[in-house]
Amino acid sequence: MAPLRFAANLSWLFSEQGPALSARLEAAARAGFRAVEVAWPYTEPAAPLAAAARAAGLQLVLLNTPPGSADLGELGLGAVPGRQDAFREGLELAVAYARELGCPQVHLMAGRVPQGAERAAVAKDMDAVFVENLRHAADVLARENLVGLLEPINTRLTDPRYFLDTPEQAATILRRVDRPNLRLQLDVFHWQIMGGNLTANIRTFLPLVGHVQVAQVPDRGEPDSLGEINFPYLFQLLEELGYVGFVGCEYRPRGDTQEGLSWLRAYWESRGLAPA
Numbered sequence: 001m002a003p004l005r006f007a008a009n010l011s012w013l014f015s016e017q018g019p020a021l022s023a024r025l026e027a028a029a030r031a032g033f034r035a036v037e038v039a040w041p042y043t044e045p046a047a048p049l050a051a052a053a054r055a056a057g058l059q060l061v062l063l064n065t066p067p068g069s070a071d072l073g074e075l076g077l078g079a080v081p082g083r084q085d086a087f088r089e090g091l092e093l094a095v096a097y098a099r100e101l102g103c104p105q106v107h108l109m110a111g112r113v114p115q116g117a118e119r120a121a122v123a124k125d126m127d128a129v130f131v132e133n134l135r136h137a138a139d140v141l142a143r144e145n146l147v148g149l150l151e152p153i154n155t156r157l158t159d160p161r162y163f164l165d166t167p168e169q170a171a172t173i174l175r176r177v178d179r180p181n182l183r184l185q186l187d188v189f190h191w192q193i194m195g196g197n198l199t200a201n202i203r204t205f206l207p208l209v210g211h212v213q214v215a216q217v218p219d220r221g222e223p224d225s226l227g228e229i230n231f232p233y234l235f236q237l238l239e240e241l242g243y244v245g246f247v248g249c250e251y252r253p254r255g256d257t258q259e260g261l262s263w264l265r266a267y268w269e270s271r272g273l274a275p276a
Ligand SMILES: O=C(O)C(=O)CO
Pocket: 039, 064, 107, 151, 153, 187, 213, 250
């Protein structure tokens, strides 16, 4: 069984280093990471960011398509009717950053039920828009040898208006879009909140999974913080099932990020891996 490869999510970890991604990259490398992910790197030019990642010996493995308009309360545009042009523009930006940064995966954010709309009234239209946008995105990504990811985000605790919120919904959409370079982003935090049954769901949906993210439930802290999920068990399950993608550490440190990484140092030690 190959040990899991962890990626530091620089949008959540190492915030004590300040907002500059270059400082967070250096801190992640010092902590022993070899890979990172960033939600939206677009506030910084791509070339210096790529140089900083190379200098730190880090691979960027995931970034998101842009969130859209804060004024409209948007968090992604993939499934939002009337925003197809903006989704395609955002996709082009994400692809340009992925190309410059050598990032192989793009999280194609579905987005929220628009303000003022009722989910039941717009769900069919949003589903059709999402499928059409995903077919376009898959073809654009394929030309760059990139993978697109669909992430269900829980609507019970984190984001009640998000359009895509269960692995079943995501799997159905993936089947309808039917593109080999579109895969599932398994965020354990969201799956636990939306229904748990993690062992069975991971076994069922892992063939579709291109990326995993972890955080404890309910406080979204470190995997070894007090909560519902037994991560040593889940890490072993992912290894036994032969998962070879990355595991994104997308959680809110209780204090200093480095001090909170004892769970990962313990994992590396248990697998005979000495951080650099
Ligand atoms: O909110 C999350 O879990 C995400 O991964 C968004 O990028």
